Amino acid sequence: MKGNEAIGEGAVRAGCRYFFGYPITPQSELTHYLAKRLPEVGRLYMQAESEVASINMVYGASGAGARVMTSSSGPGISLMQEGLSYLAGAQLPCVVVNMMRGGPGLGNIAPSQADYFQATKGGGHGDYHLIVLAPNSVQELVDIMKKAFDLADRYRNPVMVMADGIMAQMMEPVELDDQYQIEIQPKPWAATGKVDHEGKNLINSCYVIPEEMESLNFILRDKYSEINKNEQVCEEYQLDGADIVLVAFGTASRICRAVVEKARAQGIPVGMIRPISLWPFPADFIGTAANRVKCFLSVEMNMGQMVEDVRLSVCGKAPVYHYGRFGGMVPTVRDVLEEVKKIYSGGAGQ
Template structure:
C-alpha cells in the first residue's frame, strides 16, 4: 500500500471521507483549522456536505439534525470550541445519536494559547455537559493512528448509537508523518431503523427526542443508557503495554505524551531500570484491564500528562491503592522532554 506524507489534521479529514462521513459542520479554530479547510475543499467533490456554521453552538446542533437523519456526520474544534458544544453533546447522548467529534486540544483555561495540551481530559471523560451520560473517547498517538481510529470511531458510534470523541492535541494535528489509508471490509452494524427518514413503510414516523417530562420515564431512560455504558466498558477497553514482560515500574501516558514517555522508558532500560509503558487508547472506557495485567508485579506507576493532573485520577482508581502512583505534568502548552521523564522515573524508583 502506498504511503502518503500528510499533516495530522488533513489525514484525519481524508480518513473521515473514506469512512463514509457525508456531512461536516464546524468552525475554524487553531490548531485544528486545516481539518475543516481540507473538508471544505474535498467533501463537495466527493458527494458530501461541508458547512461552516456561524458558531460552535450552531455546528453541534446541525450535527444533531444530520445524525437524526441517519447519515454519518462529524464536527471538529479545539478546546474552547468544544466547551461551547457541550450542551449539544449532552443532547446527542440523551437522544442516542451517533456522530464523531474531534478535539485537537490546546492550552487553557479560557482562550489559553494555541500550543498543545491534554487539559481537556476531564471534559472529555467526565462529560462537560449536564446529566448522566458518557462519550466514547479515543486517544491516538500518531498520525497513522489518527487515521485508523477515525474508521473505528464511526463504527463505534453506529454500533452503540452514541457520540465518539477523538481526543488529539496540537502536535498530532500539526505534525506530518507517512500514513497508509487501508481498505477496510464493511462491518456488520445495526440498521438505522430509528432515523427520521419518513415513514418508510412504517405506520408511524420516528421521533427523536431527549425530553422526558415524566420523572419515571426519564429514570427508565437513564437506566437504559447506563446499561449501554456498562456494555461499552466491558467490551471496548483498548490499550497498549510496551516492555511489560519484566517491568517492575510503569509509566502511564496517552497521545503525544506516550511517544515521549516511550523514549524515556528506553533510556531507563539502558540504565538498568526495568520499566514499561501503559498507553491507554480508550480514555473512556478507561482501560482498567491493563492495570489488572501488571499489578501483580508492579512496584509503582508514574503518570505523565500535558496537564497538572487529570488522567492520574483514573490511574489511581484503576490501581486501587495496591501500588504508589506518582505524577509528572507540564501545562500551558509546555511539552516535557524524554530526559525530564527519565529523571522522574529515577525518582519513582528511589521513592518506591
C-alpha cells in the same frame, strides 16, 4: 501527511457524509481539508456560524441517520457541551474531534491534554458518557476514525477523538488502503420522513415525567456498562519485568516510549501502558498489571487528570504518581527520565 489531514481522510474513508464545523487553531487544517475533499466525493461540508450551531447541525443530520462529524479545539468544544449532552440523551451517533490546546480560558494554541476531565467525565449536564479515543500517531489518526464511526453507530452514542496541537500539525508517513469499503448498518430508529420505516420515529431527549426520564437513564446505564465491558483498549510497551510503569496517552505516550527506551538502556526496568480508549478507561488491564509492578507514573500534559483513573484502576495495590507540564508546555524525554530516576532511587527499585 499532516495529522489534521489524516483525520479528514480517515473520516472520508469511514463514510462521513456531513461535516459541520467552525475553524479554530490548531484544528483549522482539518476543516480546510474537508471543505475541499468532501465535495469531491459528493458529500457536504458546511461552515457553521458558530460551534453551538455546528453541534446542533450534527444533531439534525445524525437524527436523520447520516454519518456526521464536527471538530474543534478546547474553547469551541466547551461551547458544544450542551449539544453533546442532547446527543447523548437522544442516543445519537456522531464523531467529535478535539485538538486540545493550552488553557483554561482562551489560552493559547500550543498542545495540551487538559480536556481529559471534560471529555471523560461528562462535560455537559446530566448523567452520560462519551466514548473517548486517543490516538498517538498520524497513521492511527486515519485508522481510528473508522473505529470511531463504527462505535458511534453500534452504541448510538457520540464518540470523541482527542488529540492535541502537536498531533494536529505533525507530519508522519501514512499508508492508505486503496481498497476500502464502507459498511453502514441500517438505522431503523432514524427520523427519515417515513421513507424507510413504519410508524413514528421520535428523536428526543426531553422527558418531563421523572419516571420516564429514569427509564431512559436505565437504558443508558446498561449501554455504558456494556461499552465498559467490551471497548477498553490499550497498548502495552516493554511491560515484561517492569518495576515502574508509565501511563500516558497521545503525544505524552510518544515521549514516554522514548523514556522507556532510554531508561531500559540505563538498566532501569520501565514499561508503559498507553490507554487508547480514555472512556471506557482500560481499568481491567491496569488493575491486573498492578499485581506485578512496583509503582505507576502517569505522565500527562495537565495538572493531573488521568492519574485519578489510574488510581481507581490500581485500587491501592501500588503507589501512583503524576508528572505533568501544563498550559501548552510539553514534557521532555530528559525531564520524565529524571522523574523516573527519582522514583526509582526513592524505593521503587528495591
